Each structure stands twice: as C-alpha cells, then as structure tokens.
Amino acid sequence: MPNLGAILVLHPPHLLGEFRSQSSARIGATSVHASGSIFPPCVIGFRVCYRRCVRLPLAVWGAGGHARVVTDIVRCGSEFEVVGFLDDVNPGRRAQRFCDAPVLGGREQLDELKKSGIRHLILAFGDNHARRSLGHELVEAGFVLGRAFHPSAVIAKDTSILDGTVLMAGAVVNPGATIGKNAIINTGATVDHDCVLGEAVHLSPGVHLGGGVTVGDETWIGIGAVVLDGRTVRERSIVGAGAVVTHDLPHDVVAYGVPARVIRAR
Ligand SMILES: CC(C)(COP(=O)(O)OP(=O)(O)OC[C@H]1O[C@@H](n2cnc3c(N)ncnc32)[C@H](O)[C@@H]1OP(=O)(O)O)[C@@H](O)C(=O)NCCC(=O)NCCS
Numbered sequence: 001m002p003n004l005g006a007i008l009v010l011h012p013p014h015l016l017g018e019f020r021s022q023s024s025a026r027i028g029a030t031s032v033h034a035s036g037s038i039f040p041p042c043v044i045g046f047r048v049c050y051r052r053c054v055r056l057p058l059a060v061w062g063a064g065g066h067a068r069v070v071t072d073i074v075r076c077g078s079e080f081e082v083v084g085f086l087d088d089v090n091p092g093r094r095a096q097r098f099c100d101a102p103v104l105g106g107r108e109q110l111d112e113l114k115k116s117g118i119r120h121l122i123l124a125f126g127d128n129h130a131r132r133s134l135g136h137e138l139v140e141a142g143f144v145l146g147r148a149f150h151p152s153a154v155i156a157k158d159t160s161i162l163d164g165t166v167l168m169a170g171a172v173v174n175p176g177a178t179i180g181k182n183a184i185i186n187t188g189a190t191v192d193h194d195c196v197l198g199e200a201v202h203l204s205p206g207v208h209l210g211g212g213v214t215v216g217d218e219t220w221i222g223i224g225a226v227v228l229d230g231r232t233v234r235e236r237s238i239v240g241a242g243a244v245v246t247h248d249l250p251h252d253v254v255a256y257g258v259p260a261r262v263i264r265a266r
Helices: 013-023 046-052 065-076 107-115 128-140
Strands: 024-027 030-033 056-061 080-086 101-105 120-123 253-256 261-265
Touching: 056 065, 065 080, 080 120, 101 107, 120 128
Parallel strands: 056 080, 056 120, 080 101
Antiparallel strands: 024 030, 253 261
C-alpha cells in the first residue's frame, strides 16, 4: 500500500452497492467511475474495490461558489480526498475554513503540497484563460489535474474527456465527443455526438450543442445558449446567455441574440 499521507477509506464488500452508486456516472447499462474506468456489472471483486477506495489527496484551486460545486462533486466520488483550497485572490483567507477544509494559502504553497505528497489539483474557478495557463504551469511543475464527474452526468462510452475537466449534475456527453483539458460542462449542459471542445472551454448551465459542433479553446458559452449542429465557435469568444448560434462565429468576439450576432471584439 503506498504511503499517500491521506485518509484511506476502505469499503467492505457489503458496502459495495453504496460505493458504486456514489462513485459512478450513469452510462446506459454500465457504470463509469469518476476516473473514467468501466466497472463491468457483477464482477467487482473485493480486491478491485480495495484498490479503488484508496482516496488520493487533492487540493482545489479556488474558494468561491464554483469551487463549492466542484468540491461537492469530488466528494460524491471515491477517487479523491479534498485536503484544502488554494486562493490566490484573497491572501487573508489563509487558515480559514471553507467547505469543511482549510484554505491552505496561495501559489506559494505548491512546494509544500508536493513535499506532503499531494500531487493532484483541480482548478475550480471560471476564468478560462487563467485555468488554461495555470493548468499548463502545474503540469510542468509535476502536478496532475484531477477530473470530477457528477454521479448524474451521462457519458457515452466512445468519448474522450481530458484531465482537469468537470462535468456537473445532469451534464450529457454523447458518442464521439471530445473535450479538452480543464473544461467546465456546467449543470444540465449537453454535448451531442461528435462535438469537439478545446481546452478550458466553459459551457454554462443549460447550454445545448448540436451534433458535430466545434468550440475553440477558452470559449465561454453563456447560460441557456444553443449552438446548431455542425457550427463552429472559435477560440476565446463569448456567446451570451440565451443566444442561438446559427452561423459560425470567429475568435475573440462577444456574440449574442437570436440568431447570435457579433456585438463586439473582446
Ligand atoms: C454577453 C455578456 C457576457 C455581456 O456582454 P456585454 O456586452 O458586456 O453586455 P452588457 O452587460 O454591457 O450589456 C449591453 C447590452 O446588451 C444586452 N445584453 C447583454 N447580454 C445579452 C444577452 N445574452 N442577450 C441579449 N442581450 C444582451 C444588455 O441588455 C444591454 O442592452 P441595453 O444597452 O439595451 O441595456 C453577458 O450579458 C452574458 O450573456 N453573460 C453570460 C452569463 C452567464 O452565462 N452566466 C452563467 C455563468 S455559470
């Protein structure tokens, strides 16, 4: 057993049902663990469960409303134990409690985290550009970006969802879709078949992407917006709440309305 310096949560076989229901996102008749691996029904043995129930220590970067939601999702699963929060914005919050764990400090704590054996981080703030650049920095520094999938998220088998991405309650990712690193697929957002989402994309709650939509790196699609099938919204653009995207949108613009029109450059 590796010494992880973390709380080890071991589930005896009679708790397997509970363990599975808390840690699995729905996927048709099968289950997908938050780590993305598939547990074939009825073949989960004690050994497998024993290994899976070792929680890896993870720090959450961010300590606001979005971080609260991400933390809740992480705690629904069985892969990670949230050991604390990093907050670069408010240094005064250091040592305060947030979501039943300490605010550890800001980026100056990274070395300490490493020394304590904490290798996993999840970025839980809304600034797409910052999430992307910090994500690269952290990976270069040897950290691993965790993913968090709410148990009610529905993920088709034939999908690719990269490190650092969060799927919130009721999100749906359909077959053939690919989602880059550090994306946010917010509450009830749907990504239909064969969509391609870049890095650090944010689909706000209730966004619907038709089949074969492409969304560029760092693009933010506002709450309740719809993108018709096959359209492209290029990198770093913002699509306003409630928009209906009927034509491709260029990079670095703000667009909204029905149909969505480019309003201005970012
Ligand atoms: C598009 C957006 C980013 C702001 O763009 P902006 O150009 O800074 O907009 P402003 O707030 O300055 O408003 C400018 C005008 O556009 C209108 N407007 C803003 N957003 C709009 C939208 N989504 N659809 C239609 N009109 C909109 C405003 O009503 C305002 O009109 P007025 O001048 O007649 O009063 C923002 O309005 C938006 O839609 N954000 C998404 C919010 C969201 O999804 N939140 C969930 C996060 S999880």
